[in-house]
Amino acid sequence: MQELTHYLDGAHVKGGSGRFSDVYNPATGEVQAKCPLASTDEVNEAVRLAAEAQPAWAAVNPQRRARVLMKFVDLLNRDMDKLAEALSREHGKTLPDAAGDVQRGLEVVEYCIGAPQMLKGEYTDSAGPGIDMYSMRQPLGVTAGITPFNFPAMIPMWMFAPAIACGNAFILKPSERDPSVPLMLAELMEEAGLPKGILQVVNGDKEAVDALLHHPVVQSIGFVGSTPIAEYIYATGCANGKRVQCFGGAKNHMIVMPDADMDQAADALVGAGYGAAGERCMAISVAVPVGDETADRLIEKLVPRIEKLKVGPFSAGKDVDYGPVVTAAAKANIERLVQSGIDQGAKLVVDGRDFSLQGYEDGFFVGPHLFDNVTSDMDIYKTEIFGPVLSTMRAKSYEEALGLAMDHEYGNGTAIFTRDGDAARDFANRINIGMVGINVPIPVPLAYHTFGGWKKSVFGDLNQHGPDAFKFYTRTKTVTARWPSGIKEGGEFNFRPME
Numbered sequence: 001m002q003e004l005t006h007y008l009d010g011a012h013v014k015g016g017s018g019r020f021s022d023v024y025n026p027a028t029g030e031v032q033a034k035c036p037l038a039s040t041d042e043v044n045e046a047v048r049l050a051a052e053a054q055p056a057w058a059a060v061n062p063q064r065r066a067r068v069l070m071k072f073v074d075l076l077n078r079d080m081d082k083l084a085e086a087l088s089r090e091h092g093k094t095l096p097d098a099a100g101d102v103q104r105g106l107e108v109v110e111y112c113i114g115a116p117q118m119l120k121g122e123y124t125d126s127a128g129p130g131i132d133m134y135s136m137r138q139p140l141g142v143t144a145g146i147t148p149f150n151f152p153a154m155i156p157m158w159m160f161a162p163a164i165a166c167g168n169a170f171i172l173k174p175s176e177r178d179p180s181v182p183l184m185l186a187e188l189m190e191e192a193g194l195p196k197g198i199l200q201v202v203n204g205d206k207e208a209v210d211a212l213l214h215h216p217v218v219q220s221i222g223f224v225g226s227t228p229i230a231e232y233i234y235a236t237g238c239a240n241g242k243r244v245q246c247f248g249g250a251k252n253h254m255i256v257m258p259d260a261d262m263d264q265a266a267d268a269l270v271g272a273g274y275g276a277a278g279e280r281c282m283a284i285s286v287a288v289p290v291g292d293e294t295a296d297r298l299i300e301k302l303v304p305r306i307e308k309l310k311v312g313p314f315s316a317g318k319d320v321d322y323g324p325v326v327t328a329a330a331k332a333n334i335e336r337l338v339q340s341g342i343d344q345g346a347k348l349v350v351d352g353r354d355f356s357l358q359g360y361e362d363g364f365f366v367g368p369h370l371f372d373n374v375t376s377d378m379d380i381y382k383t384e385i386f387g388p389v390l391s392t393m394r395a396k397s398y399e400e401a402l403g404l405a406m407d408h409e410y411g412n413g414t415a416i417f418t419r420d421g422d423a424a425r426d427f428a429n430r431i432n433i434g435m436v437g438i439n440v441p442i443p444v445p446l447a448y449h450t451f452g453g454w455k456k457s458v459f460g461d462l463n464q465h466g467p468d469a470f471k472f473y474t475r476t477k478t479v480t481a482r483w484p485s486g487i488k489e490g491g492e493f494n495f496r497p498m499e
Contacts, residue, residue, distance in 0.1 A: 001031070001032075001033065001034060002032065002033040002034070003015075003020075003033070003034050003036070004023070004033050004034065004035045004036060004179055004180065004183065004203065005036065005183070005203075006036060006038060006042065006046070006200075006201060006202050006203055007183050007186045007187070007199075007200060007201035008045065008046055008049060008197075008200050008201075008202075009049045009053075009196050009197045009200070010190055010196030010197070011196075012183070014036065015036020015037065015038065015042070015203070016036075016039065016041075016042055017036065017037055017038060017039040017042065019036070019037040019039075019205075020034040020035060020036055020037060021034070021035045021037055021176040021177075021203075021205065022034060022035075023035050023090055023176070023177065023178065023179070023180075024090075024177075024326075024327060024328075024364075025089060025090070025363075026090075026091065026092035026323065026324035026325065026326055026327070026363060026364045027092060027312075027313035027314070027315070027323065027324050027360055027363045027364075027365075028313075028360060028362060028363050029328065029362035029363050029364060030362070032089070032090075033090075033180070035176045035179050035203050036203055036204075037176065037203065037204045037205050037207065037208065038202045038203060038204035038207070038208045038211075039207065040207060040208075040210075040211040042202065042204075042208075043171075043202055043204070043208050043211035043212060043215070044211065044215065046171050046200045046202045047142055047171065047212075047215050047217050047218060048217075049197045049200065050142045050169035050170075050171055050197055050198070050200055051141070051142050051169070051217050052197060053169055053195055053196065053197030053198050054139070054141055054142060054167075054168065054169035054197075054198065056195065057164075057167060057168075057169065057195055057198050058138075058139045058167035058168075060167070061116075062115045062116040062119050062165070062167075063116045065115060065164070065165055065167065066112070066113045066114070066115050066116060066165065067193070068164075068189070068192050068193045068194050069109050069110075069112055069113050069115075069161060069164075069165060069192070070113055071191075071192035071193055072109060072188060072189055072192040072194075073106060073109055073110055073113075074192075075188045075191055075192055076102060076105075076106045076109070076188065077106070079184075079188065080099055080102060080103075081099075082184075083098075083099075083102050083153060083181055083184060083185075084098035084099040084101075084102060085098070085314075086180050086181050086184060087101060087102070087152060087153060087178065087180075087181045088314035088323070089180075089314070090152070090177070090178035090179075090180055090181075091149065091150070091152060091177075091178045091326060092277070092313075092314070092323040092324040092325065092326060092364070093276055093314065093322075093323055094314050094318070094320045094321070094322065094323055095314050095318060096318055097275065097276055097322075098153075098314070101151050101152070101153045101154045102153045102154070102181075104151075104154045104444070104447075105151075105153050105154035105155070105156070105157030105158060105161075106157070107446065107447040108154075108157055108158050108161055108162070108447045108465045109157055109161045110447065111447040111448050111465065111466070112161045112162050112165040112469075113165075115162075115165035115166065115470070118165075118467065118470040119137045119166065119470065119474070120137075121134055121135040121136045121137055121476075122134065122135045123135075127480070128482075130482050130483070130484060130485075131480060131481065131482045132480075132481050132482075133478065133479065133480050133481070134478070134479050134481075135476050135477065135478045135479070136476070136477045136478075136479070137166070137470070137474040137475070137476060137477075138167070138474060138475055138476075138477055139166050139167035139168045139473065139474060139475075140166075140168055140219035140220050140243065140473060140474065140475060141168060141169070141217070141219045142168065142169045142170075142171065142217050142218050142219060143163045143168045143169065143170050143171070143218070143219055143220045143221075143222075143473060144170065144171040144172070144173065144212045144218050144220070144221050144222070145159035145160065145163075145170065145171075145172050145173070145221070145222040145223070146173045146209055146212070146221065146222070146223045146224075146225070146233065147159065147172065147173070147174050147175060147182070147223075147224055148175055148224050148225045149175035149177040149178050149279075149326050150276070150279045150280060150281070150326075150386075151224075152174060152175060152178045152179070152181045152182060153181050153182075153185065155224050156172055156174060156182050156185060157185065158451070158464050158465050158469075159172070159222045159464075160172060160185075160189075160199055162465065162469035162470060162472075162473050163220075163469075163473045164189075164194065164198060164199065165470075165473075166470060166473040166474050168219075168473055169197065169198045169199075169200075170198065170199050170200070171200045171201075171202055171212065171218070172186070172199065172200065172201045172202070173201075173202050173203070173204055173208050173209060173212060174201065174203065176203055176204065176205060177326055177327065178326070179201075179203050182201050183201055186199050186200075186201045209233070210236075213233065213236045213237050213240060213242070214236075214240055216240075218242060219242060219243060220242055220243040220244065220245070220472065220473065221233060221237045221242055221243075221244050221245070221246075222244075222245045222246075222464075222472075223244075223245070223246040223247065224246075224247045224281070225247075225248065226248060226249050226384075227248030227249040227410075227456050227457070228248075229248075230246035230247065230248035230249075230458075230459050231246075231248070231459060233246050234246045234459035234460065243472065244459070244460055245459075245460040245462060245464070245472055246458070246459040246460055247281070247412075247452065247453065247457065247458055247459075247464070248410075248453075248456060248457050248458065248459065249281070249384040249410055249412075249456070249457060250281045250282065250283075250384055250410045250412030250413065250453065250457050251285060251286060251381070251382075251383075251384055251408050251409075251410045251412075252282060252283060252284050252285060252286065252410075252412055252413045252414055252415075253284075253286045253287075253288050253401075253404060253405040253408070253414050253415075254268070254269060254272070254284045254286070254287050254288065254414070254415040254416070254417065254437075254441060255288045255290065255395075255398075255401045255402070255405070255414075255415070255416040255417070255418075255427070256287060256288065256289040256290065256294060256298055256416075256417050257290050257294070257398065257416065257417065257418035257419075257420060257423060258290055258291050258293070258294045259418055259419045259420055260294075260417040260418050260419065261417070261419070262297050262298060262301050263301060264417065264439070265298060265301075265417040266298060266301035266302050266305055267305070268284075268415075268417065268439075268440075268441035269284060269287055269298075269302060269390065269441065270302065270305045270306060270309070271441065271442075272284035272415075272441035272442050273285060273287075273388070273389075273390040274306070274309060274321065274322055274368050274388045274390070275321070275322060276322060277322045277323060277324065277325050277366065277387060277388050278322075278385065278386060278387045278388045278389060279325060279326065279330075279386050279387070280442070281412055281457075282412065282413045282435070282442045282443075282444055283386075283442070284390070284415065284441050284442070285384070285385060285389065285390060285391060286374075286381065286390075286391050286392075286393055286404075287302075287390060287391070287392045287393070288392075288393050288394075288395050288401045288404055288405070289392065289394060289395070290395050290396075290397060290398055290400075290401050291394075291395075291396065291397075292394060295372070295392065295394045298392070299349060299370075299372060299392065302349075302350075302370060302390075303349060303350060303370065306350045306368050306370055306390075307350060309321045309322070309368050311323070311355065311357065311365055311367065311368070312357060312360075312365075313360060313363070322388065323365075324360075324363045324364040324365045324366070325364045325365075325366055325386075325387060326364065327364060328364055330364065330386065330387070331364045331365075331366055331387075333386075333387075334366050334385060334386070334387035334388075334389065335353065335366070337379060337380050337383060337385050337387075337389070338353065338369055338380070338389060340378070340379045340380060341371050341374070341378060341379070341380040341389075341391075344377075344378045344379065344380075345373070345375075345378070346371040346372070346373055346374045346375075346378055346380060346391070347371065347372040347373045348369065348370075348371055349370045349371065349372050349392075350368060350369055350370035351367075351369065352366065352367020352368045352369045352388065353367065353369075354367070355367025355368075366387055366388055367388070368388045368389075368390075369388065369389040369390070370389075370390050370392070371389070371390070371391045371392060372392045372394075373392070373394065374391040374392060374393045375393070376393070376404065376407075381393065384410070398423060402427065402430065402431065405431060405433060406430075406431060406432050406433075408455075409455060409456045410453070410455060410456055410457045411432055411433040411434055411453050411454035411455035411456070411457050411458075412433065412434060412435065412453035412454075412457040412458075413433065413434070413435040413436070413437070413442065413443055413444075413453065414431055414433045414435070414436055414437070414443075415436070415437035415438070415439075415440060415441050415442075415443060416436075416437070416438055416439075417439055418438075418439070424438045424439075432454055432455065433453065433454055433455075434452050434453035434454040434457065434458065434463075435451070435452070435453065445465075445466070447465055447466065448466055449466045450462075450463035450464065450465060450466035450467065450468045450469075451463055451464045451465055451466070452464060452468075
């Protein structure tokens with residue numbers, strides 16, 4: 001049984017609390033490692049080490065900090081296969097999906113190499129008589145991030161890359177369900193030239209989270225996970241005077257207009273709804289065809305595609321469409337919600353309840369499900385299922401379809417499939433959701449734009465990556481300077497008006 005570690009001050013450190021969490025192989029259901037759960041004292045030690053290391057790192061100019069990230073990108077590409085396999089082994093993703101997880105994080109690191117440009121301040125000469133003014137972006141100090149199980153490479157890099165590029169130290173508290181890749185990323189950052197103590201990895205549960213939230217030296221907290229925990233972290237962090245950025249749950253709708261290319265829409269829904277076993281905050285979980293004829297055509301296209309999906313472990317080859325969910329508890333929750341959909345009157349068109357994989361009967365595999373005639377009062381519509389379950393809600397009109405997405409409490413992502421430019425433009429302008437796709441099912445922005453939802457999908461003022469990241473991880477300082485020429489008579493006690 002492998003015993004994992006924390007990563008502090010450039011070294012793997014065994015847990016000292018005596019508490020551990022099981023890390024499973026989701027394909028077999030077997031415990032493959034034990035993850036240490038940090039005590040408050042262990043978190044405090046990580047913060048102390050980070051605080052000692054950070055001032056020297058902040059004094060390194062942005063161009064030299066960016067060179068570390070350049071080297072880190074090279075190392076990520078070198079170790080891509082190794083990282084993907086480690087990720088798949090603990091999470092259950094297929095190898096191509098795991099490599100994509102690393103790649104989307106890598107792209108944010110590439111953007112952060114532009115830190116010298118992003119950190120430039122502003123300057124105004126002669127702002128007043130003999131007065132110049134300039135602003136500087138300076139690091140916060142010690143920052144921290146709490147990241148989820150479903151993207152154990154991408155989301156940590158979305159947080160620590162801009163934080164470190166800005167001159168901060170960063171403490172990462174990854175998910176205890178799949179912690180190996182975050183530990184590997186910390187090793188690679190130091191191989192790339194990052195000084196010891198600037199990136200610390202502390203594994204843990206609520207005790208570690210609360211220690212970070214209440215520590216006076218930690219200046220900011222980033223979080224991605226469920227909405228109830230996002231609300232808790234946001235409220236607690238803000239109450240402790242921290243800058244906080246929290247991203248919560250989602251229920252993403254895809255509107256299918258009558259004029260849409262139905263093959264294209266069906267392909268998009270299958271990939272967006274069932275990829276990664278639905279364990280994505282940007283997964284499409286609700287299809288909204290406009291009109292019964294559109295719905296019937298869409299269902300007709302979806303059923304054979306869904307029935308052909310290949311479900312299996314990552315080791316079964318690159319043609320596997322999706323793997324197991326992350327834990328037995330996650331599987332049980334999905335099955336409970338599927339049964340609730342049946343009990344509440346939805347039509348189960350594709351039934352994956354009897355799915356079993358020979359040789360992997362103890363794994364956490366869930367067959368694909370497709371519901372039709374779902375209504376807004378059903379639990380499968382109100383709840384983020386986080387599994388391979390696609391619900392179809394029939395709308396009589398475009399306005400009704402638009403209203404469904406707008407009225408839901410979550411507002412992470414949405415999409416519309418249509419050939420009508422006017423409908424697409426109206427949808428993009430009116431929808432109260434943060435990320436919108438037009439004939440794009442999963443509209444995750446590229447690294448140089450920002451990622452973030454609206455409504456109960458987000459708590460905080462700034463999005464992840466893109467320009468917002470450099471705003472979040474820095475403070476602005478403005479300097480007003482006057483260098484008088486010659487000797488002036490006496491002091492001035494009033495503001496001098498501009499002449």
